[in-house]
Structure formats: structure tokens, C-alpha cells
Amino acid sequence: MYTQIFLGLAMIINGICNLLKLKIVISKNAKKMIDENDLSSFQKGLALPYFLLGIIFITMGLIERENIIQRPMYIGIYIILAAIPLAMVLANNKKHSGYYFL
Numbered sequence: 001m002y003t004q005i006f007l008g009l010a011m012i013i014n015g016i017c018n019l020l021k022l023k024i025v026i027s028k029n030a031k032k033m034i035d036e037n038d039l040s041s042f043q044k045g046l047a048l049p050y051f052l053l054g055i056i057f058i059t060m061g062l063i064e065r066e067n068i069i070q071r072p073m074y075i076g077i078y079i080i081l082a083a084i085p086l087a088m089v090l091a092n093n094k095k096h097s098g099y100y101f102l
Contacts, residue, residue: 004061008054015050018043033097045092049085056081 017025021040034042060078063069069077090100 001061001065004057004064008057008059008061011050011054011057015047015054018050019047029101030093030097033099033101038096042092042096045095046089049088049092052085052088053082056085 014025021043023031023039026039026043030042031039056078060074060081064074086102089102093102094100
């Protein structure tokens with residue numbers, strides 16, 4: 001539970017860093033594939049998915065702690081909810097670099 005909360009906070013901080021256009025959160029591989037002119041637009045597109053992933057991680061950690069729903073349903077909901085921001089990240093990567101990468 002605490003791991004999910006800290007991972008969620010890390011994702012939100014990563015989203016803030018991307019929103020502020022800090023280049024330390026971008027991998028070397030991504031910097032090579034994306035033009036320097038297009039890098040700020042790329043980071044702006046990554047901010048929302050990272051915020052969403054952070055919120056999902058924190059919310060699901062709290063739901064797990066309260067034990068509100070059964071485990072198979074919890075896992076299914078977690079996978080479905082996390083797939084949406086990951087698809088947004090992949091679409092952003094494809095838009096700016098021409099490749100699907102995480």
C-alpha cells in the first residue's frame with residue numbers, strides 16, 4: 001500500500017517536471033529520437049498521463065488498504081485504469097518520434 005502511494009507521488013512529481021520542461025526526466029534515448037524543437041511539446045504531452053498514473057496509483061493503494069472490493073476485481077480495474085494513461089504515453093511517443101517506446 002505504501003509503495004503504491006510513494007510510486008503515485010513519484011509519478012505526479014515526474015508529471016510536474018515534464019510540465020515545467022525539465023530535461024532531467026527525459027531519457028537519453030528519447031532525446032536522441034526527438035528533435036530539440038519538438039522536445040517541449042513532447043514533455044507537455046507527457047504531463048497529463050503521468051498525473052493520471054499518479055492519481056490511479058494513490059487511489060488504488062487506498063482502495064487496497066480499505067479492502068473494499070475483491071482481489072480479482074481489484075486487479076482487473078487496476079489493469080484497465082492503468083492502460084489508459086500508458087496508451088496516452090505511447091501515442092505521444094509515436095506522434096513526436098515515430099516509434100512506440102516507453
